[in-house]
Amino acid sequence: MTKLMQDAGPSPKSLQRVSSVGLGIVERQKRQGLKGPPKSITLPPPPIIRFDSGTPKDTNPTASTAFPNPRRILPLPSPSYVGDQPAFTKHDIVSPFIPCESAPPSLTPPPLDDTAIPVISLSPSFPAQPLRRMPNLTELPMLGDVDDDHFDDHGSLSVPPLMAEPVMMREQQSLLSPAIQHYDETTLTGKTIWKFRINRLLGVGAFSKVYLATSEEEPDKKKSAIKMIGKSKMLKDPRMKSSVEREVAVLQxxxxxxxxxxxxxxxxxxxxxxxxxxxxxxxxFDFVQQQGMLDLAGNVDEIMVKDLFLQLATAVQWMHEQNVVHRDLKLENILLYRDNGTLKLKLSDFGLARVIDPDQPLLTTRCGSEEYVAPEIVQGLGYDGRLTDTWALGVILFSMLAGYLPFSARTGASLSQLFYQIMQACVRWPKDQVISDHAKQVVESLLQRQPDKRIALVDVPSLPWFQ
Structure with missing residues (x-):
């Protein structure tokens, strides 16, 4: 049983930000910056994967799929938006040229001027189609890990085979030459890419930058977040490439x-x-660190915590029902907004997500963020991604209630000491906050050291705390 202990000393001074970098690597970072080189879990050498330069070619993909009429959209990864968030590890995709008889009116290219950056290719948005079932690994092997025996890399940087239908629009030939205008990524503010005007930098990650942009074609100047990844980085890292393609295929x-x-x-x-x-x-992450979970009297607002966590658990449970596991659930990958005054959340960053076989769910690729990984991953055992996601939800809920992570290496401590804490599944509650026993019971049911003893997410709402 999970050990729940009352802290004999003061609470930790601050919540630590952590980030996952690439596939199969976990890294720890403090809120105020890295101290020393990042620590990682050693992985076997990545397989050699051949790919081309990523430039769209004037050929029509012929890949077949068992799924007719795929969604006419390229779903994308989801970054976080705070300036110093380092976890933008997801990457987009080079869109191949697929002929189309006519382009939608909205694809009219912007006038060529000194602020317009030429677009080589684009995939505009389309209305969402009725939800279809998630393909399994036999039908679309690239939804698994690179390390899987069944994984099938299809070569060049391109749209996954599932997406191969005539929806990718290439701009007019006059826009294809980069000689029209070279641009400096340090001076993107004020520039226009297609219909989007870049307003300001939102955040910088290890492999990308995220900018706030507004649509010049919509009356309300709708805001979007544009995540930009250097193509040369994608071409140098086969694991990054496979992560991008899997994320796109999953998110659709x-x-x-x-x-x-x-x-x-x-x-x-x-x-x-x-x-x-x-x-x-x-x-x-920032909402918790800035004491957003406290009421005006300085006490934990369990009603707010309960509502937000139930939203999160419901989204993750639904995702698991689609046979998808996230594998990088953490405070930094949950984004907040208000809808008619009610605080809501959205789950982001699906770069480590994958499809599982529910009949053979055990996975072997070690990935995630150190402070959130489950004991079975620390031990290097095969793991069920649904149960490791459940463990991560327990870490998140504890942090929302206590204001700090349950497992966190102290200054100067080794990584092995952090992993020892996780293996013991021993958490220390703050003495300066009153947290109900029912709330602690939910955390205890999620942070069970033995995977088969963790509560099923479908049963979480029936616990006394939610009644």
Missing amino acids: FLQHPGIIQLEATMEIEQHMCLVLEYVDGGEL
């Missing part, structure tokens, strides 16, 4: 109000651009 089936959505993808000379739904409330 995840249409849920609690999950960030794609609006469009664009390719320019040096970057791939992902146009994301803009969520203006920031990360749950």
Whole structure:
């Protein structure tokens, strides 16, 4: 049983921000910056994967799929939006040229001037189609990990085979030459890419930058978040490439109000651009750190915590029903907004997400963020991603209630000491806050050291705390 202990000393001074970098790597970072080189879990060498330069070719993809009429959209990864958030590890995709008889009126290219950056190719948004079931790994092997025996890389940087239908629009030939205008990524503010005017930098990650942009074609100047990833970085990292393609293929089936959505993808000379739904409330991490979970009297607002967590657990449970596991659930990957005054959340960053076989769910690729990983991952055992997601939800709920992470290496402590804490599943509650026993019971039911003893997410709402 999970050990729940009362802290004999003061609470930790601050919540620590953590980030996952790439596939199979976990890294720890403090809120005020890195101290020393990042620590990682050693992985076997990545497989050699051949791919081309990523430039769209004037050929029509012939890949077949068992899924007719795929959604006419490229779903995208979901970054966080705070300036120093380092976890933008997801990457977009080079859109191949697929002939189309006529382009929608909205694809009219912007006038060529000294502020317009030429677009090589783009995938505009389309109305969402009725939800279809998630394909399994036999039908679409690239929905698994690179390390899987069944994984099938299809070569060049391109749209996954599932997406191969005539919806990718290439701009007019006059826009294809990068010689029309070179651009400096440090001076993107004020520039226009397709219909989007870049307003300001939102955040910088290890592999990308995220900008706030407004649509010049919509009367209300709708805001979007444009995530820009250098194409050269994608071409150098096969794991990054496979992560991008898997994320795109997974997200096209995840249409849920609690999950960030794609609006469009664009390719320019040096970057791939992902146009994301803009969520203006920031990360749950910052909300917790800034004591947003406290009421006016300085006590934990359990009603607010309960409502937000139930939203999160419901979204994750629904995702699991689609046979998708996230594998990087953490405070930084949960974005907040208000809907008619009610605080809501959306789950983001699906770069480590994948499809599982419910009949053989055990996975072996070690990935995630150190402070959120489950004991079975620390031990290097095969794990069920649904149960490791459940553990991560327990870490998140504890942090929302206590204001700090339950498992966190102290200054100067080794990574092995952090992993020892996780293996003991021993959490220390703050003495300066009153937290109900019913709330602690929910945390205890999620942070069970033995995976098969963790509560099923479908049963969470029936616990006394939610009654």
